[in-house]
Amino acid sequence: MKTSFTVNGSPFSIDLDPRVTLLDALRDHLNLTGSKKGCDHGQCGACTVLVDGRRINACLSLAVMHDGDEITTVEGLSEDGRSPLQSAFVRHDGMQCGYCTPGQLCSATAVFREIAEGWPSHVSETLDGPYALTREELAERMSGNICRCSCYPGINAAILETAEEDAGYAEAAE
Amino acid sequence: MTFDLKIDEPHPEHRADGLAQGVLEQDNDRPDGWLKVAGTATYAAEEQADDMLHGFLVRAPKIGAVSCPNVDDVRAMEGVRSVLRDPRMIRNAAQGTANEAPAQGVDRAAYVGQPVALVVAESFEQARHAAQALVVSVEEEDKPVQPDAVEPEKPEDKSTELGDLDRAMSEAAFTVDAVYTTPSMVSAAMEPHAATAHWDGETLTLRGSLQMLKFNRNELADSVGLDPKHVRVLAPYVGGGFGSKLGISADCVAAALAAMELKQPVRVVQHRRNVFEVNTRRSETRQHIRLAADTEGRLTGLGHEALVSNLPEEEFSEPVIQGSHFAYAASNRTLGMKVARIHRSAAGSVRAPGESVGVTAFEVAMDELAQAAGVDPVNLRLRNIPEKDPESGKPFSSHRLEAALRQGADAFGWSHRHAAPRQQREGEWWIGTGMAAAFRVNMVIEAEARISLTRDGATVMSDMTDIGTGSYAIFGQIAAELLGLPLDRIDAQLGDTRFPPGSGSGGSFGAASTGTAVWLAGMEIRKQIADRLGCSEAELTLKDGKATYANKRASLRDLLSDEPITGHGHVEPGEAAEKVRQATFGAHFAEVAVSDVTGEVCVRRMLGSFAAGRILNPRTATSQCHGGMTWGIGMALTEELTHDRRDGHAVNRDLAGYHLPVNADVPPLEVHFVEELDDWAGPMQAKGIGELGICGAGASILNAVYNACGARVRDMPATPDRVLAALPS
Numbered sequence: 001m002k003t004s005f006t007v008n009g010s011p012f013s014i015d016l017d018p019r020v021t022l023l024d025a026l027r028d029h030l031n032l033t034g035s036k037k038g039c040d041h042g043q044c045g046a047c048t049v050l051v052d053g054r055r056i057n058a059c060l061s062l063a064v065m066h067d068g069d070e071i072t073t074v075e076g077l078s079e080d081g082r083s084p085l086q087s088a089f090v091r092h093d094g095m096q097c098g099y100c101t102p103g104q105l106c107s108a109t110a111v112f113r114e115i116a117e118g119w120p121s122h123v124s125e126t127l128d129g130p131y132a133l134t135r136e137e138l139a140e141r142m143s144g145n146i147c148r149c150s151c152y153p154g155i156n157a158a159i160l161e162t163a164e165e166d167a168g169y170a171e172a173a174e
Numbered sequence: 175m176t177f178d179l180k181i182d183e184p185h186p187e188h189r190a191d192g193l194a195q196g197v198l199e200q201d202n203d204r205p206d207g208w209l210k211v212a213g214t215a216t217y218a219a220e221e222q223a224d225d226m227l228h229g230f231l232v233r234a235p236k237i238g239a240v241s242c243p244n245v246d247d248v249r250a251m252e253g254v255r256s257v258l259r260d261p262r263m264i265r266n267a268a269q270g271t272a273n274e275a276p277a278q279g280v281d282r283a284a285y286v287g288q289p290v291a292l293v294v295a296e297s298f299e300q301a302r303h304a305a306q307a308l309v310v311s312v313e314e315e316d317k318p319v320q321p322d323a324v325e326p327e328k329p330e331d332k333s334t335e336l337g338d339l340d341r342a343m344s345e346a347a348f349t350v351d352a353v354y355t356t357p358s359m360v361s362a363a364m365e366p367h368a369a370t371a372h373w374d375g376e377t378l379t380l381r382g383s384l385q386m387l388k389f390n391r392n393e394l395a396d397s398v399g400l401d402p403k404h405v406r407v408l409a410p411y412v413g414g415g416f417g418s419k420l421g422i423s424a425d426c427v428a429a430a431l432a433a434m435e436l437k438q439p440v441r442v443v444q445h446r447r448n449v450f451e452v453n454t455r456r457s458e459t460r461q462h463i464r465l466a467a468d469t470e471g472r473l474t475g476l477g478h479e480a481l482v483s484n485l486p487e488e489e490f491s492e493p494v495i496q497g498s499h500f501a502y503a504a505s506n507r508t509l510g511m512k513v514a515r516i517h518r519s520a521a522g523s524v525r526a527p528g529e530s531v532g533v534t535a536f537e538v539a540m541d542e543l544a545q546a547a548g549v550d551p552v553n554l555r556l557r558n559i560p561e562k563d564p565e566s567g568k569p570f571s572s573h574r575l576e577a578a579l580r581q582g583a584d585a586f587g588w589s590h591r592h593a594a595p596r597q598q599r600e601g602e603w604w605i606g607t608g609m610a611a612a613f614r615v616n617m618v619i620e621a622e623a624r625i626s627l628t629r630d631g632a633t634v635m636s637d638m639t640d641i642g643t644g645s646y647a648i649f650g651q652i653a654a655e656l657l658g659l660p661l662d663r664i665d666a667q668l669g670d671t672r673f674p675p676g677s678g679s680g681g682s683f684g685a686a687s688t689g690t691a692v693w694l695a696g697m698e699i700r701k702q703i704a705d706r707l708g709c710s711e712a713e714l715t716l717k718d719g720k721a722t723y724a725n726k727r728a729s730l731r732d733l734l735s736d737e738p739i740t741g742h743g744h745v746e747p748g749e750a751a752e753k754v755r756q757a758t759f760g761a762h763f764a765e766v767a768v769s770d771v772t773g774e775v776c777v778r779r780m781l782g783s784f785a786a787g788r789i790l791n792p793r794t795a796t797s798q799c800h801g802g803m804t805w806g807i808g809m810a811l812t813e814e815l816t817h818d819r820r821d822g823h824a825v826n827r828d829l830a831g832y833h834l835p836v837n838a839d840v841p842p843l844e845v846h847f848v849e850e851l852d853d854w855a856g857p858m859q860a861k862g863i864g865e866l867g868i869c870g871a872g873a874s875i876l877n878a879v880y881n882a883c884g885a886r887v888r889d890m891p892a893t894p895d896r897v898l899a900a901l902p903s
Contacts, residue, residue: 019303041829043829044829074212082208091203097413098206098210098411101213143837148363150801150805
């Protein structure tokens with residue numbers, strides 16, 4: 001099936017078996033292997049990408065469902081791989097094996113926007129924002145991205161520092 | 175030339191302290207971090223080729239004789255190129271350092287989930303579809319799957335009997351006599367086991383997700399029937415291992431066989447649900463622990479007997495009592511292992527095999543003794559630190575448990591604790607704190623590395639892997655320190671069997687083994703530079719690319735010709751292992767809240783205090799400790815691989831059913847390192863840190879649960895139902 005979408009700002013038009021997931025389309029057909037396949041089940045979050053700015057598990061979505069969509073993967077988060085968030089992950093050792101890292105980065109990017117747009121989470125005290133990116137809010141919102149190396153302290157420190165030091169980051173992510 | 179070192183003697187000279195560059199022991203970025211945040215580090219399944227074929231493993235749904243009646247129909251399906259039912263396919267992943275093929279074959283399934291076929295097709299989707307269409311018929315055999323269903327083996331070389339424990343128990347002022355259980359657990363590394371195989375008619379090249387390449391090459395060669403010199407294995411980036419990737423895995427052998435048959439590159443990625451059963455699990459354990467103590471809590475007797483399981487033909491058995499041999503003084507000792515041969519999936523090494531579960535259960539027992547004897551848990555440990563190895567009488571190479579306990583207790587604020595349980599309550603939540611000691615044996619294994627120094631900088635080469643442990647970071651630091659170069663002039667190239675054979679990643683021995691080989695290679699280069707300057711190596715100062723001796727000063731660029739200088743380091747374990755008992759020590763502290771209504775446990779904070787010799791990079795070492803401590807949360811509260819009692823199959827074989835700690839489960843974690851230089855650990859005085867953090871971590875949580883609410887949980891994990899059942903009425 002012919003499908004057209006934009007990935008990291010570049011248009012792609014590809015003919016795909018309708019069974020191909022968005023994740024496999026990115027990894028195997030567009031050679032964008034930054035997005036990872038940890039479970040192929042929507043249970044680990046390693047495949048998290050942004051579709052029209054919102055995070056999804058790319059393994060749970062068929063590529064052909066994304067005709068016309070704008071997709072952002074870890075490769076598209078910055079030109080040089082050294083955005084404030086990416087740099088903070090390195091500085092705070094927010095990764096060890098690195099396999100969950102692209103998903104963590106995409107998820108965190110979406111969290112900035114979700115907070116800015118006033119989306120509640122399971123730990124929010126009310127359903128009406130605005131919400132501050134507290135440690136508790138962050139931990140809850142990032143719990144769909146498993147890190148077996150258990151770099152949560154570094155991941156959280158990196159995200160919170162980025163949110164604090166770069167107030168414009170949430171807007172920039174939009 | 176090679177600088178060889180057999181570690182026979184201590185290294186009291188502390189050369190690292192006198193080197194000039196000042197990057198060792200510094201808190202540096204891991205250089206591979208930049209590739210990982212950019213998504214450009216390439217893992218096993220990320221190599222592309224136009225003619226790549228895709229393989230999908232098919233599992234046996236029952237134990238017994240296997241046949242595939244519709245194999246011809248599946249072979250005719252769209253895109254299918256082969257249905258491999260090759261007797262060389264392996265039954266389960268090889269054990270660590272096996273160096274030869276594990277049990278092989280597809281005609282008989284020894285456990286539910288054994289791979290019995292590989293379907294290869296032109297696309298992943300075709301392969302998966304055809305694999306699901308393949309009918310696997312099993313003529314069922316009745317095999318024992320419960321550890322209690324068989325008479326266990328009792329390996330004599332794994333038991334210790336000193337004095338008379340029964341008598342010590344009967345004469346003791348205080349005793350503990352209890353049984354503790356831990357369930358099967360899995361590594362669950364984020365990257366599923368995966369392989370990409372190429373065959374050019376002579377050489378097999380395999381990109382795998384593997385921890386110990388020099389062994390994996392031989393295991394793969396032996397499995398498929400090739401000379402190892404015709405096998406090359408690559409694993410420059412590995413998405414976690416934790417023991418599950420120590421030995422060659424089923425995907426690697428199947429991919430290699432398919433590539434050799436079809437003469438095209440083949441990629442096989444284990445489905446997450448296969449990962450749970452095809453690779454080795456941590457055995458469930460049942461541990462009978464007995465403690466006898468005098469009126470002040472000094473141990474007079476100690477018993478630790480454990481039952482574990484494994485498949486027939488597997489030599490590994492979870493060494494549950496490993497830490498108990500040296501942890502505490504007591505003159506009457508009974509330690510022993512029993513191994514049940516049953517048909518659950520194969521058991522093998524998972525992060526800190528032995529101490530992870532053994533120390534955890536033992537430290538819960540110690541908490542029970544502290545409570546019985548009315549002695550503070552920290553003081554109880556302090557009173558029982560042995561002066562020398564309590565069984566062999568050998569001296570300890572270095573023993574910093576006391577410092578770890580005292581520094582940890584101070585930093586945690588242990589003195590503010592309520593000694594009795596059920597003293598602090600916030601709404602429905604009972605609040606409490608607990609602690610445990612940490613013990614882990616320390617090992618060095620044979621390793622080699624090479625450094626090549628050119629005018630532009632230095633390249634470190636070894637087939638050593640970095641599975642997230644920080645190998646790239648610390649090898650760069652070691653080389654930079656010895657050669658007097660800024661870190662950005664060092665390039666570490668790892669994970670390729672064309673490089674000198676390192677130790678591989680496992681058993682916390684990577685830094686002290688391959689790291690020492692890198693050190694030796696650097697020393698050999700220093701010697702050559704010193705020769706050119708006309709001084710001894712010890713008189714040479716190398717810093718920021720300049721060599722200095724007395725009043726002579728030259729830049730490395732000028733000293734070097736167009737020919738690079740190479741150094742080759744080779745380290746082997748020696749008599750040190752016979753002369754001294756060497757281990758790493760630590761202390762865990764935890765604060766928890768336990769719901770009186772639901773039995774839910776929330777960990778509020780954890781603190782670990784660890785002694786592991788010289789800490790080469792505090793940032794990556796801290797991350798390793800965070801990992802171990804978090805695994806302790808999982809072990810204490812959520813992780814349990816459940817086996818069906820009829821056929822032993824793993825019931826919850828995915829990440830929705832097997833509960834790893836997620837971000838919200840993990841509180842702020844504090845890590846402290848105790849100052850220590852262990853002269854017996856080699857020229858850097860550094861020991862392993864990757865596993866110490868898990869040993870006993872779960873016990874600090876379980877002991878905190880008891881302190882909070884009075885529920886003593888001896889069967890892990892302490893799920894809400896178990897906590898509720900154990901609450902005092």
